[in-house]
Amino acid sequence: MKISHYFEFEDHVTGGIRESVVHQRKMLDGLDLRYTTEPTLEADVFHCNLMGPRSVWYAKRARDRGIPVVANTHVTAEDFGDSFRFTNALSKPLRPYLERAYGLADALVCPSAYNRRLIDTYADAPTTVISNGVDREKLEGFESLEAEYRERYDLESPTVFLVGHVIKRKGLETFVELARRLPDLDFAWFGPLDLSLKGRETTRLIEESPDNCTFTGYVDDIRGAYAAGDIFCFPTHEENEGIALLEAMTAGKPLLVRDIETFSWLEDGEDCLKVADSGVDGFVDALERLTDSTLRDRLGTNAADRSEAFSLSSVANQYQSLYEEVA
Structure with a gap:
């Protein structure tokens, strides 16, 4: 079986979507499947990760030729807003576009049960939940970088941190306000800033953040975070x-x-602490609880155990089964 595993705008898209594609291709390398990263109709399955106009063009022609189309549903109108400049304005017309695009697929791959419930309102195509997974090998040896990265960014334990693009949707306002309310704790957000792409409010939050709130920008080795x-x-x-x-x-x-629907699979008090969506006070209380190293160790150990189900080796066979099902 040959897969056309296409990622439109591959040279421009970063963040979680890019990581998901990297994970998929690493899984494909370990499976008994041939694949090309070029869009082609000389394949048994056409798999697109981002439904841009070129992907839509190929998907339509693949269907005309009887080639099954698989599409990942990384993008929704719901998570597009409050990201970068102009994304709020684009989120409204994005929905009807995605409804047509996702409707071309023979199978839609949703990264979570929550995403699947959203996508079921977009298109009638069959959906299946396959996690983006976590590359455990990528994180190996992260502990050895602790002293270097604490010194580089002047951080003391316990450091409150986040990883990823700095965008408002991810709770930037809450993160900054928490740093302001808890001046004895260090806060660090590891990830690209791209201020030229940010809206005015996002830029203001970053520039006016308190001294104990560090935005590192891009880091060369994410293990350091x-x-x-x-x-x-x-x-x-x-x-x-x-x-x-x-x-x-x-x-x-x-x-x-x-405490949003996306994280309904996490258990409050077992592998995480959850805060109701009602302002900053709940997060302040939770962080004060987490200054207790015993609680941190217990939650962290449980989280590590739970994460094993998301390893790439655990997820890979789900892709193979999906390809065999549609082909």
Whole structure:
């Protein structure tokens, strides 16, 4: 079986979507499947990761030729807003476009049960939930970088941290306000800033953040973030899954998350702490609880155990089964 595994805008898209594609191709390398990263109709399955106009063009022609189309549903109108400049304005017309695009697929791959429930309102195509997974090998040896990254960014334990693009949707306002309310704790957000792409409000939040709130920008070795951070604080308002969250779990870091539907599979008090979506006070209380190293260790150990189900080796066979089903 040959797969055309296409990622439109591959040279421009970063963040979780790119990581998911990297994970998929690493899984494909370990399976008994041939694949090309070029869009081609000389394949048994056409698999597109981002439904841009070129992907839609190929998907239509693949269907005309009887070639099954698989598409990942990384993008929804719901999670597109409050990201970069102009994304709020584009989120409204994005929905009807995605409804038509996703409707071309013979099978839609959703990264979470929450995303699947959203996508079921977009298109009638069959959906299946396959996690983006976590590359455990990528994180190996992260502990050895702790001293280097703490010194580089002047961080003291326990450091509250987050990993990923700095965007408002991921809870930027809450993160900054928490740093302001808890001046005795260090806060660090590891990830690209791209201020030229940010809206005015996002830029203001970053520039006016307190001294104990560090925005590192791009880091050359993401393992350093998980080495220097102690409490993974993820107050995101909307998420399809969250690869960084899975990585934090794999690194044995305790999670503090907003209690949104995406994280319904996490157990409050067992592998994370959850805060109802009602302002900052709940996060302040939870972080004060997490200054207790015993609680951090217990939640982090449970999170690490739970993360094993998301390893690439555990996820890979789900893709093979899907390809065999549609082909």
